[in-house]
Amino acid sequence: xxxxxxxxxxxxxxxxxxxxxxxxxxxxxxxxxxxxxxxxxxxxxxxxxxxxxxxxxxxxxxxxxxxxxxxxxxxxxxxxxxxxxxxxxxxxxxxxxxxxxxxxxxxxxxxxxxxxxxxxxxxxxxxxxxxxxxxxxxxxxxxxxxxxxxxxxxxxxxxxxxxxxxxxxxxxxxxxxxxxxxxxxxxxxxxxxxxxxxxxxxxxxxxxxxxxxxxxxxxxxxxxxxxxxxxxxxxxxxxxxxxxxxxxxxxxxxxxxxxxxxxxxxxxxxxxxxxxxxxxxxxxxxxxxxxxxxxxxxxxxxxxxxxxxxxxxxxxxxxxxxxxxxxxxxxxxxxxxxxxxxxxxxxxxxxxxxxxxxxxxxxxxxxxxxxxxxxxxxxxxxxxxxxxxxxxxxxxxxxxxxxxxxxxxxxxxxxxxxxxx
Ligand SMILES: Nc1ncnc2c1ncn2[C@@H]1O[C@H](COP(=O)(O)OP(=O)(O)OP(=O)(O)O)[C@@H](O)[C@H]1O
Ligand SMILES: [Mg+2]
Numbered sequence: 001x002x003x004x005x006x007x008x009x010x011x012x013x014x015x016x017x018x019x020x021x022x023x024x025x026x027x028x029x030x031x032x033x034x035x036x037x038x039x040x041x042x043x044x045x046x047x048x049x050x051x052x053x054x055x056x057x058x059x060x061x062x063x064x065x066x067x068x069x070x071x072x073x074x075x076x077x078x079x080x081x082x083x084x085x086x087x088x089x090x091x092x093x094x095x096x097x098x099x100x101x102x103x104x105x106x107x108x109x110x111x112x113x114x115x116x117x118x119x120x121x122x123x124x125x126x127x128x129x130x131x132x133x134x135x136x137x138x139x140x141x142x143x144x145x146x147x148x149x150x151x152x153x154x155x156x157x158x159x160x161x162x163x164x165x166x167x168x169x170x171x172x173x174x175x176x177x178x179x180x181x182x183x184x185x186x187x188x189x190x191x192x193x194x195x196x197x198x199x200x201x202x203x204x205x206x207x208x209x210x211x212x213x214x215x216x217x218x219x220x221x222x223x224x225x226x227x228x229x230x231x232x233x234x235x236x237x238x239x240x241x242x243x244x245x246x247x248x249x250x251x252x253x254x255x256x257x258x259x260x261x262x263x264x265x266x267x268x269x270x271x272x273x274x275x276x277x278x279x280x281x282x283x284x285x286x287x288x289x290x291x292x293x294x295x296x297x298x299x300x301x302x303x304x305x306x307x308x309x310x311x312x313x314x315x316x317x318x319x320x321x322x323x324x325x326x327x328x329x330x331x332x333x334x335x336x337x338x339x340x341x342x343x344x345x346x347x348x349x350x351x352x353x354x355x356x357x358x359x360x361x362x363x364x365x366x367x368x369x370x371x372x373x374x375x376x377x378x379x380x381x382x383x384x385x386x387x388x389x390x391x392x393x394x395x396x397x398x399x400x401x402x403x404x405x406x407x408x409x410x411x412x413x414x415x416x417x418x419x420x421x
Pocket of ligand 1: 057059060062063064066099176228229230231
């Protein structure tokens with residue numbers, strides 16, 4: 001409902017009348033699936049009409065690849081998709097499209113960097129989905145500031161947000177971030193857009209992680225996992241199996257953590273190496289783990305469980321390029337370090353679950369039964385953790401109150417000939 005009013009300065013303007021909340025039209029249920037399962041999982045089902053989604057990541061992570069694959073899949077499903085390539089030539093994009101199988105008639109491509117032109121292309125092409133790669137490369141000649149400057153990036157994004165809302169058009173923007181998250185990148189845009197999906201991974205691994213850092217239409221808990229290959233990004237449905245693929249059982253300094261990334265339970269191998277320090281201050285290195293948490297666990301191991309680590313270098317890492325930061329992995333990290341120190345392997349089919357407190361006590365972790373169900377699915381037979389551990393079919397529970405008890409339980413288990421793996 002719109003009525004004509006007069007502003008205090010006397011000029012006429014339109015005023016929307018407030019409506020009962022139940023009568024507000026919604027379109028959030030008409031999500032458009034991107035056709036990329038892992039991206040849809042992170043988006044809570046797909047793109048909401050009129051929403052603006054920023055796909056942020058470091059250079060070379062595969063943002064353009066993911067975008068092109070999603071547009072190709074949506075075009076194949078009948079959507080008219082317009083991709084504005086502001087960084088690459090149409091030939092480059094075409095070659096990528098050939099490689100990832102996105103040569104679809106409904107995928108329209110234009111190379112342009114001027115914001116007024118982008119708006120005109122949308123008017124002409126009337127797309128169902130708009131994508132801009134990247135927002136940093138788009139400029140409005142009417143605005144001050146160099147291309148890529150904070151003012152330019154933010155104001156251009158604002159204009160695209162207005163366009164999205166006015167046309168109920170889902171818009172995807174690519175944004176670059178550096179390691180520090182600085183530059184006129186996604187950090188300045190986070191407030192402007194509806195959803196920020198971060199796309200990251202380790203340059204030396206092919207694994208890529210998708211996370212919603214902000215999502216106005218769903219949870220930010222979901223994790224998407226993809227692998228970069230010759231023909232683009234492929235979803236990884238069985239992540240635990242992938243993380244455990246290179247594991248060598250019978251090696252000391254290795255423990256399996258049952259962590260939760262978003263709603264998805266993951267089994268991850270934590271590795272540790274303990275070596276005598278060469279005189280200087282001891283080195284402590286954490287890869288894929290929180291270094292402050294590692295320092296705390298080393299102190300607890302030493303003070304509460306009698307594992308002497310003074311004068312030793314300790315290296316700990318989460319295998320496979322995954323990042324494990326939740327306290328539920330504490331016990332696995334501590335067991336891996338103790339196993340490395342003693343040079344005694346842990347039982348190969350035992351998984352560890354639990355937070356370690358400063359008193360050396362084991363604490364419960366949320367959603368333990370889902371994590372343990374994943375462990376049982378992958379063939380683990382024993383779980384060690386706090387007394388609150390739930391019983392899960394197929395798993396023998398070794399419930400112990402403290403870290404010292406957990407060490408005794410697993411190494412006694414490891415010595416039992418019946419369970420030699
Ligand atoms: N022929 C190929 N085979 C396998 N992987 C490839 C091939 N070509 C490119 N890649 C992978 O794709 C990555 C680049 O992907 P993409 O261009 O989508 O990244 P981006 O995040 O958009 O990068 P930029 O920040 O430069 O725009 C490369 O780092 C490489 O891992
Ligand atoms: Mg790119």
